[in-house]
Amino acid sequence: MISVEEALARILAQITPLAPTHVPLSESFGLVLAEDIFSGDDIPPFANSAMDGFALRSQDSQAQDGKPARLRIIGSIPAGYVVERAIEPGTAMRIMTGAPVPAGADAVIQVELTQGAEANSEWVEVLEKVAPGNNIRPAGEDIQRGQLVLARGAEINAWAIGLLATLGYAQVPVIRRPRVAILGTGDEVIDVGEVLQPGKIRNSNSYLIEAATRQAGGEPHRLGVARDTVESLRENFATALSHDLLITSGGVSVGDFDLVKDIMREQGQVDFWRINMRPGKPVAFGQIGGVPLLGLPGNPVSTAVTFQLFAGPIIRKMLGHTRLVKPQVEVIVEDGVQEQVMRRHYVRAHVTWNGSAFVARTTGSQGSHIMTSLLNANAFVIVPEGGVKIHPGERANAMMLDWPEVEVNI
Amino acid sequence: MISVEEALARILAQITPLAPTHVPLSESFGLVLAEDIFSGDDIPPFANSAMDGFALRSQDSQAQDGKPARLRIIGSIPAGYVVERAIEPGTAMRIMTGAPVPAGADAVIQVELTQGAEANSEWVEVLEKVAPGNNIRPAGEDIQRGQLVLARGAEINAWAIGLLATLGYAQVPVIRRPRVAILGTGDEVIDVGEVLQPGKIRNSNSYLIEAATRQAGGEPHRLGVARDTVESLRENFATALSHDLLITSGGVSVGDFDLVKDIMREQGQVDFWRINMRPGKPVAFGQIGGVPLLGLPGNPVSTAVTFQLFAGPIIRKMLGHTRLVKPQVEVIVEDGVQEQVMRRHYVRAHVTWNGSAFVARTTGSQGSHIMTSLLNANAFVIVPEGGVKIHPGERANAMMLDWPEVEVNI
Numbered sequence: 001m002i003s004v005e006e007a008l009a010r011i012l013a014q015i016t017p018l019a020p021t022h023v024p025l026s027e028s029f030g031l032v033l034a035e036d037i038f039s040g041d042d043i044p045p046f047a048n049s050a051m052d053g054f055a056l057r058s059q060d061s062q063a064q065d066g067k068p069a070r071l072r073i074i075g076s077i078p079a080g081y082v083v084e085r086a087i088e089p090g091t092a093m094r095i096m097t098g099a100p101v102p103a104g105a106d107a108v109i110q111v112e113l114t115q116g117a118e119a120n121s122e123w124v125e126v127l128e129k130v131a132p133g134n135n136i137r138p139a140g141e142d143i144q145r146g147q148l149v150l151a152r153g154a155e156i157n158a159w160a161i162g163l164l165a166t167l168g169y170a171q172v173p174v175i176r177r178p179r180v181a182i183l184g185t186g187d188e189v190i191d192v193g194e195v196l197q198p199g200k201i202r203n204s205n206s207y208l209i210e211a212a213t214r215q216a217g218g219e220p221h222r223l224g225v226a227r228d229t230v231e232s233l234r235e236n237f238a239t240a241l242s243h244d245l246l247i248t249s250g251g252v253s254v255g256d257f258d259l260v261k262d263i264m265r266e267q268g269q270v271d272f273w274r275i276n277m278r279p280g281k282p283v284a285f286g287q288i289g290g291v292p293l294l295g296l297p298g299n300p301v302s303t304a305v306t307f308q309l310f311a312g313p314i315i316r317k318m319l320g321h322t323r324l325v326k327p328q329v330e331v332i333v334e335d336g337v338q339e340q341v342m343r344r345h346y347v348r349a350h351v352t353w354n355g356s357a358f359v360a361r362t363t364g365s366q367g368s369h370i371m372t373s374l375l376n377a378n379a380f381v382i383v384p385e386g387g388v389k390i391h392p393g394e395r396a397n398a399m400m401l402d403w404p405e406v407e408v409n410i
Numbered sequence: 411m412i413s414v415e416e417a418l419a420r421i422l423a424q425i426t427p428l429a430p431t432h433v434p435l436s437e438s439f440g441l442v443l444a445e446d447i448f449s450g451d452d453i454p455p456f457a458n459s460a461m462d463g464f465a466l467r468s469q470d471s472q473a474q475d476g477k478p479a480r481l482r483i484i485g486s487i488p489a490g491y492v493v494e495r496a497i498e499p500g501t502a503m504r505i506m507t508g509a510p511v512p513a514g515a516d517a518v519i520q521v522e523l524t525q526g527a528e529a530n531s532e533w534v535e536v537l538e539k540v541a542p543g544n545n546i547r548p549a550g551e552d553i554q555r556g557q558l559v560l561a562r563g564a565e566i567n568a569w570a571i572g573l574l575a576t577l578g579y580a581q582v583p584v585i586r587r588p589r590v591a592i593l594g595t596g597d598e599v600i601d602v603g604e605v606l607q608p609g610k611i612r613n614s615n616s617y618l619i620e621a622a623t624r625q626a627g628g629e630p631h632r633l634g635v636a637r638d639t640v641e642s643l644r645e646n647f648a649t650a651l652s653h654d655l656l657i658t659s660g661g662v663s664v665g666d667f668d669l670v671k672d673i674m675r676e677q678g679q680v681d682f683w684r685i686n687m688r689p690g691k692p693v694a695f696g697q698i699g700g701v702p703l704l705g706l707p708g709n710p711v712s713t714a715v716t717f718q719l720f721a722g723p724i725i726r727k728m729l730g731h732t733r734l735v736k737p738q739v740e741v742i743v744e745d746g747v748q749e750q751v752m753r754r755h756y757v758r759a760h761v762t763w764n765g766s767a768f769v770a771r772t773t774g775s776q777g778s779h780i781m782t783s784l785l786n787a788n789a790f791v792i793v794p795e796g797g798v799k800i801h802p803g804e805r806a807n808a809m810m811l812d813w814p815e816v817e818v819n820i
Binding site for chain 2: 025026029041043044045046050052078079080081082097098099100137141142143149150157158159160161162163164165166167168169170186187188189191192193194195196198199200201202203204205206207208210211212214215222228298300303304327329353365367369370371372374375377378402403404
């Protein structure tokens with residue numbers, strides 16, 4: 001048996017980020033930048049007003065003989081427009097937030113600190129002295145032309161999209177999403193819409209993998225369920241060749257009678273591993289026709305756990321991410337883990353912050369066919385190898401499934 | 411000025427979850443269940459084998475006179491098929507993982523604990539005594555027919571999708587996604603693909619809001635940018651009426667010269683609030699033609715912060731969620747917050763777990779037009795109202811933007 005860490009290291013060594021492409025800005029959310037982004041402009045592009053008020057010469061704002069300075073209004077500058085006229089001594093212009101500061105002005109006083117300047121008034125009284133630069137945002141204060149703004153490899157979140165829009169990137173250079181083929185296997189598996197027949201179960205794994213693939217950033221394509229015949233398996237593997245990754249479920253157990261392993265070996269180079277973990281001991285990894293293949297076990301809980309540990313990091317590495325795995329924190333395991341398992345045990349649990357520590361409660365029966373153990377689970381409590389018991393209230397590490405990924409630490 | 415909490419409470423009081431609908435299972439990810447889900451079947455639907463091995467009568471597994479029990483192989487049961495024949499004393503059947511346990515058998519022994527049973531062998535030797543029920547998963551062990559499996563109001567994650575598939579839900583009853591109209595305003599705003607002209611800036615807010623809306627679970631529709639004319643604003647507000655929510659940016663400041671507020675008032679009932687926060691003091695909220703309207707300020711950082719605080723919870727409440735706001739944790743503010751602000755200050759920061767505590771570092775200049783302060787921020791450090799200074803190393807609460815939402819605590 002190999003360790004989870006060794007399996008993950010071997011898998012990731014075979015995976016490389018996909019090719020760069022360009023996508024429209026609106027579709028770039030969650031993708032990884034394929035190039036450094038430098039600014040072609042100063043941002044803001046011109047000195048502009050931070051307030052609605054009056055542009056003036058700061059030295060003109062000084063009260064005289066206890067009376068407020070009185071300035072002649074010589075124009076009005078809405079946002080989006082440039083005036084040719086300049087501010088001269090004793091004059092001011094109305095100015096809106098975001099409008100360019102006119103020549104001659106070195107300050108803006110907000111409208112609340114003036115009086116007498118109703119709609120048609122020709123004069124405004126300035127109630128406070130302002131310093132040079134008051135309420136003016138200089139050109140380039142945020143970003144200077146030529147500055148590196150976003151580095152290659154950064155994940156594009158909503159805020160980065162705002163920045164890319166500001167810089168004029170209608171198209172964004174990104175690493176493309178992996179196309180992931182998802183294949184169920186087994187004569188016992190029928191589709192979701194079908195009525196159960198004796199001996200049959202519905203295909204849950206393909207739908208689970210589809211959703212988890214989308215969540216990880218991949219573009220899922222369900223190929224359906226391969227029958228346990230040479231023809232059906234060959235045909236489905238052939239279809240998978242037009243994808244970037246093939247994820248199968250079922251048919252990879254060490255003792256399996258079925259054909260899946262034979263066909264995987266026939267079509268490519270696939271190793272069958274026994275991983276020192278529970279659930280999910282049997283996992284296959286290799287390639288068929290150059291397409292990476294990850295074979296997950298057939299039990300739904302095993303599928304869910306092994307997807308999280310191995311498929312998620314593969315998809316994220318293909319997407320160009322460097323943060324590939326879910327983070328771990330120390331938790332207090334309120335109800336403990338009584339069952340002693342020799343393999344490393346990933347126990348489904350719900351973790352909450354109690355104000356001073358993270359507290360985990362396990363989610364019931366932990367059999368690999370007990371799907372309800374996944375309900376309400378937002379973490380895996382990690383019980384180390386060797387038959388370790390965690391008594392109620394003892395501490396353990398937990399993998400936090402709802403938190404953003406971190407770098408692999410193996 | 412009203413507090414953030416009061417503003418949020420007033421807003422949420424006006425928002426109700428949208429109507430239930432049915433969507434295909436594959437499209438239900440992230441949505442909220444509109445009905446309780448009861449199981450129509452036992453899961454597993456029939457007693458089945460947990461291993462590849464041999465189905466037998468447990469009492470037949472006992473060694474005799476120091477020799478392993480020897481059983482006649484009378485059949486083979488692949489997964490997906492039911493055999494009519496029953497196990498009789500002294501016999502066994504090959505059985506695959508997941509295959510139905512035949513009548514007469516009360517245990518399965520895994521293939522690794524047998525010998526002599528090569529492909530065509532008629533006999534198998536049993537190397538260990540097994541107990542009744544060994545390696546058998548009883549029908550209904552995970553879920554019993556009629557059991558409540560997923561409650562109305564639950565968010566559908568990848569694992570719930572696996573469960574729904576198991577239960578045969580090809581269509582899922584969910585609360586539909588809100589259609590969110592997004593409208594920029596202002597003559598100074600040009601589209602992303604355009605060349606900057608004097609006095610103009612590119613439309614970043616609409617793209618930022620679009621991405622953040624999608625992230626929150628809404629279905630964004632960018633309406634473009636309304637010009638500062640009565641006609642343009644009326645036309646755009648009319649288009650917004652076919653949506654569930656209208657989010658605008660710009661034009662809501664107290665001192666604004668522009669038309670946006672007039673038209674909002676003309677078309678519906680909209681209040682303009684000054685919220686005791688920075689960035690993002692001016693926010694509008696109300697409705698036009700019965701469609702809720704949220705008016706965010708025009709500065710991009712203000713837009714980002716107010717979206718997080720107000721628009722995210724609106725969209726989530728429409729989606730039927732009860733967990734609406736980002737959680738807060740206590741952090742050590744490594745570099746402190748020197749600037750004293752009378753309003754509550756949401757300081758962009760990057761928070762990491764240092765092994766024993768969460769540590770925040772702020773992300774540079776915090777002006778509301780400094781978009782680069784959003785880069786690398788995964789949290790807002792919350793500096794309380796009243797000009798509080800946070801010295802380097804002191805503690806404060808931070809809102810964790812990458813973590814899943816929690817219930818509103820106001």
